[in-house]
Every structure is written in structure tokens, then in C-alpha cells.
Amino acid sequence: MANAPDKPVGRRRFLSKAAAGTAGLVATPRIGSSEPKKLLAGEQDQGHQNPPSDVALRVKALESILVEKGMVDPATIDAVIETYESKIGPRNGARVVARAWLDPAYRKRLLADGTAAIAELGYGGSQGEHMVVVENTPAIHNLVVCTLCSCYPWPVLGLPPTWYKSAPYRSRAVIDPRGVLREFGVTLADDVQVRVWDSTAEIRYLVLPERPPGTEGMTEDALAALVTRNAMVGVAKVAGRGGAAA
């Protein structure tokens, strides 16, 4: 690979060292690596630099100019952030999944017309106009990706996580889904079918994970608390209370 720095670095770590906005090298990939790189909570990788990064300053300048011009109201920005931080997120999808696990009639409606069944619980809108729900079974595992962009079902899962938008996931999910799943800690038997869904058009996908064993008699709230965002994208299974995955 041309322009390779001496030592392989993760792309984001590289970015944190590069001056934002300047054209530079593209990070060297670690070909064949099978371990996902875990970033710790406090790791400085997304513009946490102090003094503030160049991009943070540019965003701040842009906001103050647009406010001065009367093109944007800062209170609206606050409301958008509040909405995506506390109202639109994976807890909505988890509620849908828990309901489907408890109510066979709801599950049937959900698989037949995802958009309408999700709307029954009050969720819908931008990037959830046409929802299809795909069900995991002992014989079928579903995985969702958007290779061309970062299309994602916002009303049920919120804004996509960084890894979903990243080049490594977008590129390999279609050619090596089993390898991608192993990176997330999911190893599937050869006789399980992997179905990858590339969100190329206007349909958005939600995976209905398998209900884990040992959850009989649990309430909808308790079940919803077990359901993770990753399980609803298809890169994880849902673990029961004791940690046993379905």
C-alpha cells in the first residue's frame, strides 16, 4: 500500500493525530486482523482534544454566524440534540422486539408489515418510512448493512453507531459476514444461513433477534432491557439474564 506509515494504526487513532481538514494519508489497514479494536470510554478519538480541535472550532464558528444571520435558532439545535440523545434510540426498537416475543399476534403483524406494526407502538418518521423486520431463528441469522452510505432505521434504533458507518464494516459485511460476526464475538455453525441485507434503496431493516432461554415469565420491560442495539442490527445475539445467548 502506498504512503504507508511505519506502524499500522487504527484509522480513527490516526485521525486524532492528523490535523482536521487537511488532505493527508489514509490509514494503513491491518489486513487479515480478526480482532475488533476496542476503544475505551475515555479514549480521545473523536475530537476530544484540548485545546478544541479545528473541526470543533469550525462548527462553533458556523453556528454563531448562522445564528447571527437568522438562519438557525440555537434552541432548535438544543431540541434536536435532546431528541436524538433521549427520545429516538435503540430503546424504541427493544420495545418492539420485546412485544413481538410476548405477543404472537403482534409478531405476525410485525413480520408482515413492519412499518404499521412499529407505528402501533408510536414509532415512525424520518428514515423509518418503509420498515422490514427480519427474524432470526436457529437456522437463519440476519445482518444489516448499508454499503453505499450509512442508511439506518432511525425511529427504532436512533443514529447509527460509529462502527456501522465505518469503511471496515460497510466493505466486509457483504463479502465476509461470518468473519465480521466473529469480530463481534458471534460464531455461527456452517449450517446456519447468513442473510445479509444491504439497505440500497428506501427500505430500512430491523432484526428480530431470538429470545434467549431462561426468560420465560419475564415482563415486557425486563425483556426490552435485554435487547441491545447490536442484536437488532444482527451483529450480536441477545443474552439472557445469566449471560446465555440464544
Place this chain on the structure above:
Amino acid sequence: MNGIHDMGGMQDMGPIEVREDERPFHAEWEARAWGLIRATGPFGPTRRRNFRYEHEILPPAQYLQMRYYERFIKLLVDRLIAAKLLTQAELDSGRADPASPRLTPRVTPANIAEQLRQRRSLRREDVKIRPQFKVGQLVRARNINPVGHTRLPRYMRGHRGTIVADHGIFGFQDTDAEGYALPDRPQHVYTVGFTARELWGEAANARDTVHAELWEDYLERT
């Protein structure tokens, strides 16, 4: 366009980096950037280039290097400058030109919730068109290389798949070479299932499949 954004099937992008704490925003500027994008406008000309095309024509090194919200902010700035609603001098100084007109925000705390909930469906209930293909039929993704925006990934072109579902009629999203919408061409959109072996060869698992939704113009009989 055969650009860096069309990355399905590439293998040299490195390991997947997963954060322990996946929140919607990892820094204050990311949150403000997203808020700005949703809270600004619409101002400027109504005939605009396809937003995804604007992402796709970024130079590949820049596309890979920029953070997600950074890319969105860059494109918002480019649009505002092109619409003469913002100048480089203003960006450099961090202050609005005192001579620039004062506008009134179109998106407000009162209407933002409604804006975020609004459905923006491309489905066309206003036209009736007979589908060319039916569920179960074997089709081939055309070997085409459009230079504008397209939703037919490279890795599917020329390959045979099966129609799994017909989602009805949607507006065609491909653009001309400059990224502007083509003349209206509503058509059926289908889920097409490809076997992993058809796409990637004999080394792939014989059971695995890859599905995508493809507009009728992307498909031909086989």
C-alpha cells in the same frame, strides 16, 4: 459513479473499531453539528444536487479520513456558499458580514418535533405501472456504470439473483453526471436475493445470501 463510497466487497479497510460506549455523539461538536444540520434551512435554491452524490464526489482520501459529522458540516458549508448565503470571509472571521440580510429561522423549537417525525417517502401512490418482474423470477443486475448517483452497488452488477419481494413504485434516485435528478422515472423496486457463491465464488458458504432493493431499471431478464 464507481467511487470510494461504493465499498461493498473491499477487504483492505482494517478491523472494525467498536466503542464500549456507543452514544449518538462522542463530542460536543458532533452534537452541535448534527443539530445545525437538522435546524438550518431550507434556504437557497430549490433545485439542488443529490445530497448523497455530494458526499460521493469528495476525493477518496478525504472521504475516508473525514469523520461522519465533519463530512455533513463540510457539505452544508459548501451548499450555503454556493447559494451565496455564506462567504469564506465570514467563516474565517467567525462573524456574519454586517451587510448580509437578516433572515428568520424556518425550523423552530415549535416545529422541530414535527419536522423530525415527518415521513419523507419516495413511494409513488399517484402512478400505476405494471411490474416487469414477479416474485420468484430469476433476474440479472445489469452491467452498467452510471457516472452520477446510483443505488446499484458494483458488487452486484452482472450477477443473477431472485426477486424476493416487490415493494411497489418509487421515484428513481439516479442522477445525471452533475448530480441533478433525472427526468421523473417512477418504477417498481424489488428486493433481490443473490447467493453468496454467485457474488463471491465457490469459497463462500453455500447457504448464505445477500439481499438488496433494486429499481427496475437495474434489472434485466436472464
